[in-house]
Each structure stands twice: as C-alpha cells, then as structure tokens.
Amino acid sequence: xxxxxxxxxxxxxxxxxxxxxxxxxxxxxxxxxxxxxxxxxxxxxxxxxxxxxxxxxxxxxxxxxxxxxxxxxxxxxxxxxxxxxxxxxxxxxxxxxxxxxxxxxxxxxxxxxxxxxxxxxxxxxxxxxxxxxxxxxxxxxxxxxxxxxxxxxxxxxxxxxxxxxxxxxxxxxxxxxxxxxxxxxxxxxxxxxxxxxxxxxxxxxxxxxxxxxxxxxxxxxxxxxxxxxxxxxxxxxxxxxxxxxxxxxxxxxxxxxxxxxxxxxxxxxxxxxxxxxxxxxxxxxxxxxxxxxxxxxxxxxxxxxxxxxxxxxxxxxxxxxxxxxxxxxxxxxxxxxxxxxxxxxxxxxxxxxxxxxxxxxxxxxxxxxxxxxxxxxxxxxx
Amino acid sequence: xxxxxxxxxxxxxxxxxxxxxxxxxxxxxxxxxxxxxxxxxxxxxxxxxxxxxxxxxxxxxxxxxxxxxxxxxxxxxxxxxxxxxxxxxxxxxxxxxxxxxxxxxxxxxxxxxxxxxxxxxxxxxxxxxxxxxxxxxxxxxxxxxxxxxxxxxxxxxxxxxxxxxxxxxxxxxxxxxxxxxxxxxxxxxxxxxxxxxxxxxxxxxxxxxxxxxxxxxxxxxxxxxxxxxxxxxxxxxxxxxxxxxxxxxxxxxxxxxxxxxxxxxxxxxxxxxxxxxxxxxxxxxxxxxxxxxxxxxxxxxxxxxxxxxxxxxxxxxxxxxxxxxxxxxxxxxxxxxxxxxxxxxxxxxxxxxxxxxxxxxx
Numbered sequence: 001x002x003x004x005x006x007x008x009x010x011x012x013x014x015x016x017x018x019x020x021x022x023x024x025x026x027x028x029x030x031x032x033x034x035x036x037x038x039x040x041x042x043x044x045x046x047x048x049x050x051x052x053x054x055x056x057x058x059x060x061x062x063x064x065x066x067x068x069x070x071x072x073x074x075x076x077x078x079x080x081x082x083x084x085x086x087x088x089x090x091x092x093x094x095x096x097x098x099x100x101x102x103x104x105x106x107x108x109x110x111x112x113x114x115x116x117x118x119x120x121x122x123x124x125x126x127x128x129x130x131x132x133x134x135x136x137x138x139x140x141x142x143x144x145x146x147x148x149x150x151x152x153x154x155x156x157x158x159x160x161x162x163x164x165x166x167x168x169x170x171x172x173x174x175x176x177x178x179x180x181x182x183x184x185x186x187x188x189x190x191x192x193x194x195x196x197x198x199x200x201x202x203x204x205x206x207x208x209x210x211x212x213x214x215x216x217x218x219x220x221x222x223x224x225x226x227x228x229x230x231x232x233x234x235x236x237x238x239x240x241x242x243x244x245x246x247x248x249x250x251x252x253x254x255x256x257x258x259x260x261x262x263x264x265x266x267x268x269x270x271x272x273x274x275x276x277x278x279x280x281x282x283x284x285x286x287x288x289x290x291x292x293x294x295x296x297x298x299x300x301x302x303x304x305x306x307x308x309x310x311x312x313x314x315x316x317x318x319x320x321x322x323x324x325x326x327x328x329x330x331x332x333x334x335x336x337x338x339x340x341x342x343x344x345x346x347x348x349x350x351x352x353x354x355x356x357x358x359x360x361x362x363x364x365x366x367x368x369x370x371x372x373x374x375x376x377x378x379x380x381x382x
Numbered sequence: 383x384x385x386x387x388x389x390x391x392x393x394x395x396x397x398x399x400x401x402x403x404x405x406x407x408x409x410x411x412x413x414x415x416x417x418x419x420x421x422x423x424x425x426x427x428x429x430x431x432x433x434x435x436x437x438x439x440x441x442x443x444x445x446x447x448x449x450x451x452x453x454x455x456x457x458x459x460x461x462x463x464x465x466x467x468x469x470x471x472x473x474x475x476x477x478x479x480x481x482x483x484x485x486x487x488x489x490x491x492x493x494x495x496x497x498x499x500x501x502x503x504x505x506x507x508x509x510x511x512x513x514x515x516x517x518x519x520x521x522x523x524x525x526x527x528x529x530x531x532x533x534x535x536x537x538x539x540x541x542x543x544x545x546x547x548x549x550x551x552x553x554x555x556x557x558x559x560x561x562x563x564x565x566x567x568x569x570x571x572x573x574x575x576x577x578x579x580x581x582x583x584x585x586x587x588x589x590x591x592x593x594x595x596x597x598x599x600x601x602x603x604x605x606x607x608x609x610x611x612x613x614x615x616x617x618x619x620x621x622x623x624x625x626x627x628x629x630x631x632x633x634x635x636x637x638x639x640x641x642x643x644x645x646x647x648x649x650x651x652x653x654x655x656x657x658x659x660x661x662x663x664x665x666x667x668x669x670x671x672x673x674x675x676x677x678x679x680x681x682x683x684x685x686x687x688x689x690x691x692x693x694x695x696x697x698x699x700x701x702x703x704x705x706x707x708x709x710x711x712x713x714x715x716x717x718x719x720x721x722x723x724x725x726x727x728x729x730x731x732x733x734x735x736x737x738x739x740x741x742x743x744x
Binding site for chain 2: 373
C-alpha cells in the first residue's frame with residue numbers, strides 16, 4: 001500500500017461516524033466519503049455521482065453483470081444475449097455462466113486472436129445477428145494474465161449505435177494506462193482499491209447516471225440505492241489518495257516500466273531457446289511480461305525461481321491450489337502443454353534494473369533444470 | 383539438505399515436515415492432488431484428497447514457515463493406482479493401492495521430479511524407520527506397532543530409500559498428536575484417514591460395481607455344488623466371510639469363507655476355515671530394500687496391512703519368491719503383497735500370485 005494511502009486511512013480509523021448519519025460525526029464521515037468520491041471521479045474523468053463504492057472488483061463485476069441483466073430484461077424480455085470474451089477474469093466469467101445456468105442468459109463468446117485481442121468487427125458481427133436480443137457486452141480493458149489491451153473505445157462506440165450497454169473490467173488498467181471513463185464511452189467500469197496501491201476490501205463500479213442497474217445488495221439504500229451497506233469511510237479515503245497518486249504518476253512510471261520490461265523480455269527470449277512472449281507485444285500493460293517456455297512446467301519454474309527469491313505467477317490457481325492451464329491462454333489458442341509452461345513476471349514501482357538483471361542471470365539454469373524435471377503426466381513407467 | 387515434505391493435510395505429514403525443518407533442512411511442502419474431482423470437504427474420516435485437506439496442508443506449511451506448492455498428480459495416480467486397483471479386482475485378485483501408490487507415485491513420480499528440481503530427498507509422515515548402516519540404508523518397523531506402515535513401504539528399493547525420510551518412525555502416534563498441538567498445528571485433532579482415499583464413501587464394492595458393472599455368477603463349494611449367486615466376482619476377497627449371502631448353512635453349521643475367485647467363469651468358491659488354510663505361496667515382481675537374499679532363508683512374513691507375522695521359509699528362484707509357512711496360514715489373497723522381515727528389518731516384498739492349500743478335510 002502506498003504510504004500516503006496508509007496515512008490517510010489510518011487517520012480516519014480512529015474516528016467514529018457513519019456517513020449515512022445526520023449528526024456531526026456522521027457529517028464529517030460523509031464529507032470524507034464524498035471528497036474521496038470526487039477525487040476518484042476526477043482521476044477517471046467521471047462524475048462523482050457515477051462512482052458506486054463496493055467491497056472490491058469482484059463485487060463490482062457481479063453488480064455490473066447481474067444488475068445490467070435484470071434491468072435490461074425488465075425493459076425488454078427479449079434481451080438474453082450476453083457477449084463476452086473467453087479471456088475475462090473469473091469475477092466476470094462466473095457471474096455470466098451463473099446467469100446462463102440460473103436465469104436463462106445466452107452466452108456468446110467473442111473470438112480472441114493469438115495475441116489475446118478481440119476485434120471490433122467481430123463484436124459488430126455478433127451484435128448484428130440479433131441486436132434487439134442483446135443484454136450487454138462485457139470486455140476487460142487489460143488482461144490480468146497476458147497484459148493485452150482491448151480496443152474498448154471502438155467497441156463501446158459501435159455498441160452504443162445499437163443502444164447496447166458495455167461494461168469493462170478496468171481493474172488491471174487503472175494506474176497502468178490512461179483510463180478516461182467519459183472518453184471510453186462505456187456504461188459501467190470496474191475498479192479496485194488494492195490494485196492502485198490502496199486498501200484491500202474496497203472497489204467501485206463507475207456507472208453512468210442514466211444506466212439502470214437492479215441492486216444485488218438490498219438494505220439501507222446507500223450508493224444511489226444500488227449498493228446498500230454502511231460505507232467504509234477510512235477505506236474510501238485511502239482508495240482516493242492511492243488512485244490520485246497512481247493516475248498522476250502513470251505516464252512517467254509507465255515509461256520506466258516499459259523500458260525495464262522490454263529489457264526483461266528481450267533478455268529472456270534472446271537467451272532461452274523456445275521462450276516466447278505471450279500477448280500483444282505493443283498494446284500491453286507496461287508492467288506485464290508473460291512468457292511461455294518449451295518442454296517444462298510453469299510449476300517447476302515457479303518453485304525454482306521462488307527458491308532463488310524471484311516471485312512469479314503461473315496461470316490461475318483453482319481452489320484446490322492445482323495449477324490449471326490458464327483459460328486465458330487456452331482461449332488464445334494455446335495447447336495445453338504450452339499453457340502449462342507459462343509464467344508471468346510483474347514489475348512494480350520498486351522494481352529496478354538490478355532486479356531484472358538478477359532474473360536474467362537465474363532464468364537460463366532454472367529453465368534447464370525444469371526441463372530435466374520434465375512434463376507432468378508424461379513418461380509414465382507402467 | 384533440500385527436502386520435499388509430502389503433506390497430505392493430516393497430522394502425521396505435518397509433524398514430519400515440522401521435524402525436518404527443525405532439524406535444519408531446507409524444507410518445501412508439497413501437497414499431492416490425486417483426485418480429478420476433489421470433494422470440497424471431508425466427510426467423516428475417509429479420503430485424503432479433498433480441497434479442505436489441501437488447505438489444511440497449506441495452513442500447516444504456513445505455521446511451520448516453509449514454502450508450499452500443490453502438484454497435480456491426478457492423472458498419474460489414476461493410471462498407476464486406481465486403474466491398477468480396478469484391473470486387479472477384475473482379475474479376481476485383491477490389490478493394496480497404498481503400496482502401489484508408494485511404489486509408483488510417491489517414491490517414483492514425485493521423487494524423480496523432486497530430484498530433478500534440486501531436492502535431495504522426500505520426507506513423508508509414514509510410520510517406519512530408516513537405519514543407516516555401513517552397507518546402506520535399512521527399512522525397519524515403526525516403534526508404534528499399531529501404526530507401523532513398513533508393510534506398504536516394503537516395495538521401496540535401496541535407491542528409493544536413499545532419498546527417503548520417515549521422521550515419525552521412532553514415535554508413538556499419541557505423542558505425534560501432542561507434538562502437533564505443541565507446535566500450534568491446527569490438524570492436531572484431525573481424525574486419521576482410513577480405508578482407500580479414492581473411495582470417499584468407503585464402499586469398495588459399490589465403487590467396483592460402478593467401474594466393472596454387473597457380472598452375475600455362481601457361488602459353489604469345493605466340490606462344485608452350487609450354493610448361491612453373486613453379482614460380480616469383484617465383490618469378493620479370498621478369506622472373506624461376511625456378505626456371502628448363502629441361504630443354506632453348511633452341513634456342519636460352521637462359517638464359510640471365500641477360497642477362490644475365478645472371473646473367467648464367474649465362479650466364487652467357498653469352504654470351511656480348514657479348507658482356507660494355505661501351506662505355500664508363490665509371489666512375483668520381487669523388490670528388495672537391501673541386498674538380494676540368496677539361498678533359502680528363515681524369515682517372518684506379513685501378508686496384508688496390519689496382518690500378523692507368520693514364520694516362513696523363503697527362497698528366490700527364477701525371479702519368483704517361493705514361501706512355505708511353518709504353520710498353515712489363513713486368508714492369503716492373490717494380489718496382496720508378501721513382505722518379508724528379519725526381526726524388525728524389511729527384507730523385501732513380492733506380489734502373491736498363487737497359493738497351495740493344505741487340503742485338509744474337516
């Protein structure tokens with residue numbers, strides 16, 4: 001967490017006051033919440049009233065998908081088509097699948113190319129099959145695994161010509177690339193506190209004033225009656241400080257990270273045979289270097305790098321902790337084996353050139369050793 | 383030493399890992415995911431591969447302060463243990479899947495991968511002891527006879543033993559639980575796992591029935607007289623007494639036992655305890671923990687997990703182990719392992735192929 005965000009949050013933790021109360025301390029809390037809301041809105045070029053606080057990115061995604069689904073269906077019973085890509089985060093995929101299994105939604109997968117991009121033309125084609133039956137389109141702004149950025153603005157523009165709402169999960173994008181809510185033209189956008197150096201347990205759905213959502217949390221009617229529950233005043237304060245800082249320094253930090261990342265990627269692909277960058281080499285998150293390796297398990301690489309003090313991630317871990325081949329890579333057309341032999345290196349504000357050089361020094365021997373450990377479930381000696 | 387601690391999520395493997403770390407080794411915890419479709423929670427004391435077990439193992443690793451990973455060995459386990467289990471029953475034999483898992487998965491697939499990844503050894507929570515001698519490592523029974531698991535480790539070769547640690551072999555189970563409590567491991571009071579881990583409800587006959595389907599046949603006596611019918615020979619084990627469902631009692635009123643299972647003609651042969659008695663057996667696929675025995679040896683044999691010791695004379699000939707019992711033995715089931723002991727030391731093991739009955743008449 002950003003020290004300034006910790007300070008802002010800590011200074012409010014000792015104060016009482018429910019932001020919904022009318023007495024003096026309630027008013028003070030409300031002032032903090034509303035100032036935080038204004039700061040966050042300004043950082044994203046949105047209106048303050050468009051910021052709906054939630055418990056985090058997952059809740060914001062659920063609110064967007066389920067809220068849009070029921071609101072759109074109330075207006076027109078034909079709206080049952082949900083258009084989305086196969087590389088979405090589980091916080092989007094799973095509510096969509098739930099709506100299909102329990103509420104009669106029809107999921108339509110938008111094609112993804114081998115760099116992880118969705119083409120606007122494919123979105124148009126999908127909509128045109130039956131525009132009146134589309135509930136909404138949801139597409140993440142930047143992929144959390146391979147880092148590929150999507151042409152959200154173009155897609156939002158063409159969807160709006162059919163008056164179809166678009167939601168984007170921008171959790172990975174804020175602070176990494178410029179994010180302009182009004183300029184993007186989307187109806188709803190998910191953001192998260194801890195991804196910008198703010199506290200855990202808070203996020204927001206930025207949603208246009210005229211966009212109708214059916215609430216999924218019912219209660220005291222807070223947050224435009226869309227998301228009930230007493231607000232976490234200290235967390236809103238920390239979130240605001242963090243996002244303001246991240247957006248203000250985004251440009252300079254991105255340039256620094258891109259240089260470091262390219263040094264890392266070039267170093268690995270130049271020395272390790274068979275190593276390849278995944279995702280769009282240009283249109284990608286500055287801090288993301290996702291690589292696939294030949295003839296070894298990502299699991300083995302992770303264990304060996306971890307033992308050398310280098311922390312990386314493989315695909316996504318399922319609830320048993322078993323590394324499944326990433327659904328993102330499979331959607332991009334990777335075969336099972338290449339998907340399993342993949343690693344994500346994420347750079348941060350503390351990463352230095354020396355850190356990257358340490359990785360480059362370790363990676364060759366580590367890959368060699370991982371190759372000798374072989375591939376899982378291969379070479380059975382029955 | 384760099385040691386991989388296999389952590390099931392139970393109390394034994396957690397304490398084993400803690401002891402290795404405390405002894406100054408560089409320990410990494412690994413939970414083996416063996417089930418393709420793990421259940422979320424444990425139901426009772428059965429099974430060992432639920433998501434809850436994986437979490438318990440991770441939590442224990444956090445308390446011990448060691449890195450922790452999950453390795454997916456579901457396919458390997460299915461091919462080498464579950465399919466073998468089903469095929470053995472289909473062939474009228476009685477397999478021991480724990481032994482097969484140690485042989486093919488824990489001390490083969492896992493050990494090989496561990497060695498390739500820079501580890502020196504694998505540690506488990508098995509109750510058995512390793513004794514260092516100038517001639518190499520010896521495998522011995524655990525001090526706690528009720529928990530001794532040397533029988534299911536009797537398949538390990540000298541090469542595998544060289545890279546194995548069983549830190550609990552010198553400790554009674556009650557002390558292990560107390561130690562877990564003292565170390566702040568939340569699994570201290572977790573029930574022991576029983577039965578076969580991949581049959582969560584403990585219903586082996588039901589599991590086999592699903593895998594193999596119904597194949598009805600006759601239950602006959604040693605003279606070939608039909609006594610009843612069954613739904614599949616895979617529901618029986620040599621020596622079994624319960625669940626035969628024969629309407630008419632034996633002429634002498636004494637209980638009947640399964641003598642022989644013949645899946646080819648779908649026949650289960652039953653008889654008296656006296657008819658069950660075996661004088662000799664032949665076992666194949668021998669595996670020796672240390673030097674290969676030469677000539678005829680006097681030893682003790684164990685014929686099933688937690689079975690009693692029986693005095694035998696054994697010799698190795700044409701890669702088969704011929705075992706003669708000093709006194710006739712009961713319930714010797716083909717497919718089970720015969721593990722030979724010299725005192726507490728495991729000499730080696732082999733898989734029982736055929737038995738020769740005493741053929742005593744009542």
